[in-house]
Amino acid sequence: MARIVFDLDGTLLNSAPDICAAGNAALATLPAPRPAPLSLGEATGFIGSGADQFVARMRAARGIDAAAHPALLATFIDAYEGATGLTRAYPGAVEAIDALRAAGHRLGICTNKPVGPLAAVLDAFDLARRFEVSIGGDTLPVRKPDPAPLRAALEALGKGPCLFVGDSETDAETARAASVPFLLFTGGYRKAAPRDLPHDALFDDHAALPDLVAGMLAGIPDPATAR
Known part of the structure; x- marks a missing residue:
């Protein structure tokens, strides 16, 4: 897994x-x-x-x-620090996380959000128990796009194939610097067109993520990226 x-x-x-x-x-x-x-x-x-x-x-x-x-x-x-009242999970995101966990994958968070607000929002959305490691923007002396936070999260998850899922130029640069395959969510905060960000697969609906991950791990090309 x-x-x-x-x-x-x-x-x-x-x-x-x-x-x-x-x-x-x-x-x-x-x-x-x-x-x-x-x-x-x-x-x-x-x-x-x-x-x-x-x-x-x-x-x-x-x-x-x-x-x-x-x-x-x-x-x-x-x-x-505790600002969660206006935040919403993207449709299908929590369900996708649960499906990936049920499939046996080990999950982590790597964000530039400071650890205080990170802990608050993970608690508010009952996400902390779903991730084995959470790296915030001030966990290490450096933050994304430096690859060190992503590498630290992956190391904490043990061994096996690895993927990084993000939405932005910063995430794409981080994945490239860490030499980790990158899945781009196109509904987030990116500024450039998806085609202008290096990625290995992309998705606009979290419901598609578990099958996309399974296909990538099986070596099946992503149809959207292949076009």
Whole structure:
């Protein structure tokens, strides 16, 4: 059986509304005149490289001086820590995870989400028990796209074929750097067209994931990628 590691935000969970709200909570602490709140589309575009980069991109978009960064980051993480009320699992994602576990695969998480918010959201969606290892954005000194977090998750899962499932440019780069086959979920937070991201297979419906994994492990080409 395989070792399968998943990204979280944009891959299994649509967490952008909660992340947007945390960003706006941070912006609201600035002195008047305060910058305009982030739109959901803006916030979604900032996701993928961890909390520090999210705040840096938010600052750049609003012309906020770098001197404000430490306080904004601290406030953002504080608001983000237990922010789960607006987050939703993608349709079929939890069922796909359960089907993969039932098939005997060993599952892990590798995300740039800080470990505090990661633990909160895994608990809120009853996901912690479904994964044998969870690597957050501050578990190691480096984060994705450095391959070390993905390699750490895979190592913790033991031996066997390995796959990485993600949704973004960061995930595609991580998989390539780690030399791990990459399954791209096309409904997440990527900015480029799917064809422009290196991948071994792609899917837009989590219900298709268990069969796609089985086909990849059996050496069956993915029809969508082969076109």
